[in-house]
Structure formats: structure tokens, C-alpha cells
Amino acid sequence: MSELYALKGVGCRYGQNRVLNGMDLTIARGELLGVIGPNGAGKTSLLKLLGGLLRPAEGEIRLDSRDLSSFPRQWLARRIGMVPQQYSLIFPYTVEEVVLMGRSPYLRGWAFESGEDHRIARTAMERMEVQELSRRLFDELSGGERQRVIIARTLTQQPEVLLLDEPVTFLDLYHQARIYSMLEDLNRTEGITVVVVLHDLNLASRLCNRLLLLSDGRIARQGTPWDVLTEGAIEQVYRCRCHIDSHPGTGRPRVTVLSAVT
Numbered sequence: 001m002s003e004l005y006a007l008k009g010v011g012c013r014y015g016q017n018r019v020l021n022g023m024d025l026t027i028a029r030g031e032l033l034g035v036i037g038p039n040g041a042g043k044t045s046l047l048k049l050l051g052g053l054l055r056p057a058e059g060e061i062r063l064d065s066r067d068l069s070s071f072p073r074q075w076l077a078r079r080i081g082m083v084p085q086q087y088s089l090i091f092p093y094t095v096e097e098v099v100l101m102g103r104s105p106y107l108r109g110w111a112f113e114s115g116e117d118h119r120i121a122r123t124a125m126e127r128m129e130v131q132e133l134s135r136r137l138f139d140e141l142s143g144g145e146r147q148r149v150i151i152a153r154t155l156t157q158q159p160e161v162l163l164l165d166e167p168v169t170f171l172d173l174y175h176q177a178r179i180y181s182m183l184e185d186l187n188r189t190e191g192i193t194v195v196v197v198l199h200d201l202n203l204a205s206r207l208c209n210r211l212l213l214l215s216d217g218r219i220a221r222q223g224t225p226w227d228v229l230t231e232g233a234i235e236q237v238y239r240c241r242c243h244i245d246s247h248p249g250t251g252r253p254r255v256t257v258l259s260a261v262t
Helices: 044-052 074-080 093-108 115-127 143-156 173-190 201-207 231-238
Strands: 003-014 018-028 032-036 059-061 079-082 162-167 193-197 211-217 218-223 242-246 255-258
Touching: 003 044, 018 044, 018 218, 032 044, 032 173, 032 201, 044 162, 044 193, 044 242, 074 079, 074 093, 079 143, 093 115, 093 143, 115 143, 115 162, 143 173, 162 173, 162 218, 173 193, 173 201, 201 255, 211 231
Parallel strands: 032 193, 032 211, 079 162, 162 193
Antiparallel strands: 003 018, 003 059, 211 218, 242 255
């Protein structure tokens, strides 16, 4: 796989608060990368940097061998889709209107959405099983329903890169399984590059071929699930003792937490 992103010496801060430091990272085109680490490790900030929502305080981020900051915003909005942990709206939009917002990077001036835009939005709503909610107001939905609508909106962008920050936080088990099956399918059959932040280490192990473990704004480990999910690494980064064995169904590492390290 060819190189898509290249980060060299990247640091990031909010005011005087440094959240990422000295990060060197490459992400291949068509990769499914899982980003893990404890709270405050810098996972969400990394996604924002990759999406062009934040600029590094130092270092450089290159996309297709070109400085990420040099791309026009509309071009990035067509190519990169981002699903945040939470999403809110000021005005009372319907689900259909929210999903159609994903087509805005393709519209010119004050133009309205075309029939093709509506078809793409309907397909995304069907994929996320929210088509029956299309006339409901977004603010009236449950947290899980909102999350599926936002993923549908992101799919309506037809991006080449998907950046997702804990996309199943509010979802029940059925929809969690559906979301991750969909991500695997988009990655495998359409070649979409997926970078997903996860707290569930066993889910990260099953879903991703490569993991990036962050700790205190730095890369602690990266590699296959077996390279990253070791008892020593988890104890050092998460301050938890655990047992690692092979999952009987997937053959991937399975993490069983035993106790906190005090």
C-alpha cells in the first residue's frame, strides 16, 4: 500500500497545554488503523490534525506528499470525513436535512441539492438504518440514533478517508456490530482509509490490522495487535494488570483486566 499521510516531528497544543509531542507516523492508503490509549493521551487531537481541523504547533503533516495545510478547505471536505464523539445543532433540522449536509462540499454557491445528492443521502441513511427517521427532528433522537445519523451524513460526503472518534459510544450491541461490519466493508471493498479511536481494546484487536498506542501525547507502541497489546505495555500505559491470550474465534489477542496498579 502506498503512503497516504506522513507526520514528522508533529506537536500540538491548546494554549500552553501540550497534547502531542514529537510524533512521527505514516498511514498507508487503504489502511484500517486503530488509535488507543488512556484518557488525555492525545487521540482526539490526532484525528483533528489528520482532518485539518487543527494545525500542528511544530512539525509537518503531509497528505499525498503535499503539506496538508496547502489544500483548499472544500477539497479536504470532499476527501476526508470525520465522525466526532458528540454532535449538536443550534437549529431544529430534520434527519434528512442533517444527512444532506454531507453534500455541501459539492454544491456551488447557493445551489440546492440535486436528485443525485438526494439519492446518495438516501443510500447512506439506508446503510445506517435511519431512513425511517428522515422526517424526525435531530434533537428529538436518542444518542445512538444521532450517532448513526452523523455517520450517514459523513458517508454522504463520499470521502476517501474516514476519521472516527469512538463511533459506537451510544450504540447498542446490534448497532455496534453493524457499524464495525460497515467499516470493514468500506475498507475492504471500497479501499477507504479508516482511522478510528477506540477505548475497547478487544474490539480494537479484532477490527484493526495495525494499532497505535498513545501515552502522554507520544507514541508508546505501534504495530500489529500482538505487537501492541502486551501485558507489559498495558500495565505501563493504562496502569492495569491484565492477562493476554488468544481469542478462540479470531485468533487475535484478548485482554482480560485483572486489577488496577496503585
